[in-house]
Amino acid sequence: MSASLKKLGIEKLSADERIALVEELWESIAEATPLTEAQRAELDRRLKEHKRDPGDVVPWEIIKASITARLKG
Numbered sequence: 001m002s003a004s005l006k007k008l009g010i011e012k013l014s015a016d017e018r019i020a021l022v023e024e025l026w027e028s029i030a031e032a033t034p035l036t037e038a039q040r041a042e043l044d045r046r047l048k049e050h051k052r053d054p055g056d057v058v059p060w061e062i063i064k065a066s067i068t069a070r071l072k073g
Contacts, residue, residue, distance in 0.1 A: 015071050019064075 005011040010018065035043070050057065 015068065019068060019071070 010021065013021065
């Protein structure tokens with residue numbers, strides 16, 4: 001059976017609820033998909049870079065708020 005917005009009632013959810021659902025789905029996929037060695041190496045490289053310059057970031061809350069505002073607008 002194919003999942004769809006209507007069959008699952010997803011179209012009735014608010015934008016915030018749909019975003020939360022996507023986050024939950026993404027986390028479940030990430031947990032079920034192991035990293036390759038190349039992916040692990042890239043994550044290690046990025047973590048080292050972040051430790052060298054921790055101020056060179058945009059907090060997740062700001063990114064999420066920006067995306068949410070665009071989706072509502």
